[in-house]
Amino acid sequence: MAIIRVPRPPRDTNVFAAAWGYTTTICTGLTLTLTIFFRQLLKREKSETVEWPEQPATYGERFKGKHFLTKREDGQVRCTACFLCATACPAQCIHIEAGQHPSNEIEKFPVRFEIDILRCVFCGYCEEACPVDAIRLGPEYAIVDTSEKKWVYTKDYLADRPALQGGIHSIKPENEKHTSIGHEPTAGERKSQAHHGHS
Numbered sequence: 280m281a282i283i284r285v286p287r288p289p290r291d292t293n294v295f296a297a298a299w300g301y302t303t304t305i306c307t308g309l310t311l312t313l314t315i316f317f318r319q320l321l322k323r324e325k326s327e328t329v330e331w332p333e334q335p336a337t338y339g340e341r342f343k344g345k346h347f348l349t350k351r352e353d354g355q356v357r358c359t360a361c362f363l364c365a366t367a368c369p370a371q372c373i374h375i376e377a378g379q380h381p382s383n384e385i386e387k388f389p390v391r392f393e394i395d396i397l398r399c400v401f402c403g404y405c406e407e408a409c410p411v412d413a414i415r416l417g418p419e420y421a422i423v424d425t426s427e428k429k430w431v432y433t434k435d436y437l438a439d440r441p442a443l444q445g446g447i448h449s450i451k452p453e454n455e456k457h458t459s460i461g462h463e464p465t466a467g468e469r470k471s472q473a474h475h476g477h478s
């Protein structure tokens with residue numbers, strides 16, 4: 280096999296030009312930083328820094344924060360334990376245990392519904408996959424806790440935590456089952472989605 284010898288690149292002998300370029304660039308950057316710093320210090324320019332948690336952060340309507348489960352009119356969770364969200368979840372962090380519902384109108388319900396939030400990547404696929412608007416990612420962005428157990432969101436927490444103020448109702452009619460896959464939301468449903476921060 281022929282060996283191709285590649286010549287060394289010529290040395291940059293103009294060290295002074297390189298040093299000058301480096302110094303002027305650093306000085307330009309520092310001048311800009313210090314100008315903004317003093318303008319904001321002297322209140323001549325508004326600071327963009329949000330002093331969280333005293334000052335709440337604002338996100339767009341499409342922000343995907345903490346999950347919640349929606350409810351039926353009677354207060355039960357809307358979820359029918361179809362496993363579509365768990366199947367769509369790329370992080371495999373949704374764990375559902377289905378049970379037979381005592382009512383003939385409702386085929387199944389989740390006896391256990393848990394999300395291991397430390398594995399979640401907040402992609403929203405679960406929300407997209409759900410045919411009955413039973414799971415959504417809401418606007419809550421503060422996700423902090425101290426114990427490992429609290430990072431697994433249980434069914435009760437997902438449906439009834441204080442921030443949900445008694446729970447949020449699904450926009451899908453009670454008798455609507457999984458025939459609604461591919462169903463385009465009506466204008467009224469879109470309005471309700473916007474009201475609840477649904478993206």
Ligand code: SF4
Binds near residue numbers: 369370373394398406
């Ligand atoms: S947001 Fe994405 S990663 Fe998180 S539970 Fe839903 S599907 Fe899974």
Ligand code: SF4
Binds near residue numbers: 410
């Ligand atoms: S896709 Fe919706 S109805 Fe089906 S298990 Fe998930 S949350 Fe429940």
